[in-house]
Amino acid sequence: MSSLHTHRRGHLVYAARGVLSVRTERGTSIVPANRIAWTPAEFAHRHRAHGDTDMRIVFLPPSLSRLMPERPAVFTASGLTREIVLSLTGTRDHDRAARARLHRVLVDDLREASEQPLQLPEPRDDRLRAVARLLYETPSDNTSLADLGHMIGAGARTLSRLFHTELGMTFYEWRTQIRIHHALLLLADGHDITHVAHACGWSNPSGFITAFTTLVGTTPGRYRTGRDPD
CATH class of the missing domain: 1.10.10.60 (Homeodomain-like)
Structure with missing residues (x-):
């Protein structure tokens, strides 16, 4: 388990394999492979991997973070979301413009996705x-x-x-x-x-x-x- 920490940018965490848990003061979110978790900027949290887990993290610029919830949330990860996250966190070296386009499509897809009741309040x-x-x-x-x-x-x-x-x-x-x-x-x-x-x-x-x-x-x-x- 990671120690309690914060980031200056909001981020998405996804388990390409296995299960993650994300804990904040709001509670604990469980993130299996068909879900993706959002944590806003400056929100104290810790991650924990369970089993053989491949964790992927995507940081969003402030302009896109403002379109996301102001609290931690878990969303359904569509096939498009999964492929964008894997592309952004893989070995391919995207230029800045390409990354910006992928980030925009990712946020658009998540805004259409339903939030999932996998956060256990503390x-x-x-x-x-x-x-x-x-x-x-x-x-x-x-x-x-x-x-x-x-x-x-x-x-x-x-x-x-x-x-x-x-x-x-x-x-x-x-x-x-x-x-x-x-x-x-x-x-x-x-x-x-x-x-x-x-x-x-x-x-x-x-x-x-x-x-x-x-x-x-x-x-x-x-x-x-x-x-x-x-």
């Missing part, structure tokens, strides 16, 4: 942080919110309200995101789907496949073999 309230620590350590834990609250000394109603007001989702939606994040990393390490499903809290693979496909946009099997979704 809790700020101490009670939510305590719940988060328990689930980060054991994503398969199926303990109810009421029982988790009892363990940390907080009521279920209070915790439920905090999840809504601070993180913008229910406890169960947030726990599913934690599990899918963990699943992406296990799949990148080569684990089979049944093992990943059980390790992430699903009693059978079918429920896991449904949840994974809803969030990631492709099935675990297609993701694991590097195939694009239909």
